Amino acid sequence: DEGAVKPDAHISAIRTQCEARATDSPWGGFVAAVTGFDEDRSNRQGRTELQNGSVLHYGIIHLPNGQVMMTFVDVTDSVNVERALKEKNEALQKADQLKNDFVQHVNYELRSPLTNIIGFTELLSLPATGPLSPRQREYVGHIGSSSSTLLTIVNDILDLATVDAGIMELDIAEVRV
Template sequence: QRLSAAKKLPDQLNWKSWKETALSVYRALDTQSDLWHLPNGQTLRVFATAHPQGGATWVFENLTEQVDLETRYNTLVKVQGETIDHLSEGVAVFGADGRIRLSNPAFRALWGITETEAKPGTHIRALGEACAPSYDRPDGWKAFAELITSFDDERRSGQGTLELFSGLVLDYAVIPLPNAQTMLTFVNMTDSVRAERALTEKNEALRKADELKNDFVQHVSYELPSAA
C-alpha cells in the first residue's frame, strides 16, 4: 500500500487482483517478468525469481528512455509514411539488397501497378517486370536496378526523363540514402511537356508560314517587273 501511495506501482483498476498476481511469483517455479508503467512516466521491466528456501529476488530494469525513443521513432515513421502517401510525387525506397522497403500510392498509379506488386520485400527486378507494360527499355528499370544494387564504393545518383508507352512523361531521380538505401522519385511532367511541344509546334508552324509569305512576296516582286 505504501508503494502504491508513493506512485511506485502501476495504477490498477483492480488492485486486489493485480496484487494477487504479483505475489504469485513466490509460488512460481520459473522466473516471472512483467512491464510496469508507473504514474510518473517511468517504464520498468520487472523480473521476479522465487527461492526454494522462501522469498524471491526482484530485479527492476528501467526502460523509460528506450520506450520513449521507440515511441518517438514509431511516431516519426508514421508521420513520414503519411506524408509520403499524400505526395503527388511517386516515391519508392529500396534497401541495399534491391528489395523495396516502401512506396506511395502516386508511385503505383504512375506505373500502373498494384499495392501487392510493390509490397515490401519485392525485388527491384520483379518490380521492373511488373512495370514492363508501361516501359521496358534499357534506360528504365534495368538501369535503376544497376544503380540500386551496384557494389561500387561510391554510390551513384542519377536523373533523367522517361516517356512511358501510355504517353506519360516522368522526370526521375535516383537518390542515395543512409544505411545503403536508395530512393527513386518520379514527377509527372506530361502536361508541361505537352504544352512545351504545342508551343514548339506552333512556333514552327509560324516560322514556316512566314517563310511561305516571304517566298510569295519575293515571287510577286520578281514577276511584277517581268510583266511590265
C-alpha cells in the first residue's frame, strides 16, 4: 500500500506486508540484497506470483554508491496469454495423439478382419469349395461387394491420415484419362 512506503520506512515493515501477498515469497532475498554487504553485489531478476493471481517480474540492480534499486513490472497479461497458448498446444497434441491412435486402431482392428472376410467370401465362391444355391451365391456376392466397399473406405481414411502426417504427399497434376 502507498501508506506503507514512506520516507525512512524500514524494509522489514515492507517485507511483512508484501510477504503475506506472495505465494512463494522472494522477500528474504530482497532484504538480503538491500541490507547485505556482499562483495559480489550481482544483479538478479526473476518472477513471483501473488495470491491474487498477479505475476510480477522483478529486477535487483546494485548501484555504484552502495544503494540498491528494485523494479517490479506486472506481467500478468503476458503470462496468462503464455499459459493459454501452452494449454491450447497441449490440447492440439492430445488431439493429434487421438488421431494417431484412431488410425492405428482402424488399421489393425478393421482392415485385417475385412481382408479375411473378403478372402473367405472369395473362397466360398470357388466351385472347389462346394456347390452353393443361387440364394447363397447372391448372399456371398453381397458380402464380398460390401466388404470391398468398406475396405476401400478404410484405405481412404488411412491414406488421408498418412498425407496429414506428412508421410505421403499428394501429387496434383493433369492426367490423361
